[in-house]
Amino acid sequence: MDIALVGIGKIAVDQHVPSIAASPDWDLTATVSRQGSVEGVPAFDDFDRMLEENPGIRVVSLCLPPVPRFDFAARALKAGRHVMLEKPPGATLSECGELENLARAQGLSLFATWHSREADKVDAAKAWLADKTLRSLTVTWREDVRRWHPGQDWIFEPGGLGVFDPGINALSIVTKILPVPIHLASAVLRIPENRQAPIAAALSFAHPGGARVACEFDFRQEGEQTWTIEAVCDEGTLLLTHGGGQMYIDGQPTGETEVGLAGEYPRLYAAMAALVRKGGIDMDLSPMRHVADAFLLGRRETVAPFDF
Incomplete structure (x- = not known):
């Protein structure tokens, strides 16, 4: 499946990009960032233009800070794309609930990841x-x-x-x-x-x-x-x-002993692929409720x- 990665910062470069590259489930076909990029992958600085020009991209993985994440996730869902959320899945519990309602209404997968x-x-x-x-x-x-x-x-x-x-x-x-x-x-x-x-x-x-x-x-x-x-x-x-x-x-x-984040992000991307295939949603917010x-x-x- 084609996937777009939004927010090319340290965690994206260190974990998301190599996990996608090593996965049999995904092809990284676009990135969106104001500053970062991935060699050999088309880079955009306008999220809506990326969505418009890439109708074949089924999934958007968001690595943005929590505050702007809701807006990007909602736009992706409204454009018919499945969404994967870096932790925490949003800035508030209410906006996470709204995203889940939107995903269910659209018949799309939504994944609040906890690496x-x-x-x-x-x-x-x-x-x-x-x-x-x-x-x-x-x-x-x-x-x-x-x-x-x-x-x-x-x-x-x-x-x-x-x-x-x-x-x-x-x-x-x-x-x-x-x-x-x-x-x-x-x-x-x-x-x-x-x-x-x-x-x-x-x-x-x-x-x-x-x-x-x-x-x-x-x-x-x-x-x-x-x-x-x-x-x-x-x-x-x-x-x-x-x-x-x-x-x-x-x-x-x-x-x-497994040190660092070894294996964590590859397992998350495998779980996202399974969710998309079965049409599932995983939005467990219990860690966020404690915060x-x-x-x-x-x-x-x-x-x-x-x-x-």
């Missing part, structure tokens, strides 16, 4: 936890915004999510591996005095079985990056590291200014 759910050991962690008695689950997600979003001031503007841009990855794993739903009980949002979105956050959740569930997110980590989830159960302790790429049970590793609740319920603390 961290495709990390190598996430499914194994879900299976292990399915019949366990959870006592505590602790998420530690610390990374360097300067490394992953160099100079991207939009991430600290309204709608940019701040530290929840990576934090929502952790929440996407948690909402997949836990066998029961949880909801936010309290949050602390640490916001630089010169920014609009948090650079760090601490979250506490209510668990129906009484387990302690807590998350610590920080965008100021230097040196080694930390992406871990530890689940302490009556039957043993599970530890996910490398963002879900490695799993330990009671300190013993299970399988080989929205944190902004609703969280206590704000002002911290030192931050500049790239």
Whole structure:
């Protein structure tokens, strides 16, 4: 199937482009960006012109920041194209709901992707936890915004999510591996005095079985990056590291370690191809609901200014 990629930034170049190129399902036949391009692929700076001139493109994959994403997604759906959304799928829950309604009305596929759910050991962690008695689950997600979003001031503007841009990855794993739903009980949002979105956050959740569930997110980590989830159960302790790429049970590793985002985006594009073929929609918004609740319920603390 022919596919267009919109927004040629770091994540598109590093993950989307090579995943499409390696896939038997897709041919990248157009890009839309104000700045970036992909060698050998027709490049457009006008989205509507790309749609008009390429009626054979069935699918549009959107790698734009969250705030402008709704407008592009709605235009693509109204033009009869299936749509794949980079995480988070939008800037608000309401606009995501509107996109789903539009896709259903048009008979089109819509996919809110959560790439961290495709990390190598996430499914194994879900299976292990399915019949366990959870006592505590602790998420530690610390990374360097300067490394992953160099100079991207939009991430600290309204709608940019701040530290929840990576934090929502952790929440996407948690909402997949836990066998029961949880909801936010309290949050602390640490916001630089010169920014609009948090650079760090601490979250506490209510668990129906009484387990302690807590998350610590920080965008100021230097040196080694930390992406871990530890689940302490009556039957043993599970530890996910490398963002879900490695799993330990009671300190013993299970399988080989997959680092970085290895395998995650190829699996997302395979899932999108399956959705298009069967006419399906996947718009699970549970990770985004937790973030929205944190902004609703969280206590704000002002911290030192931050500049790239």
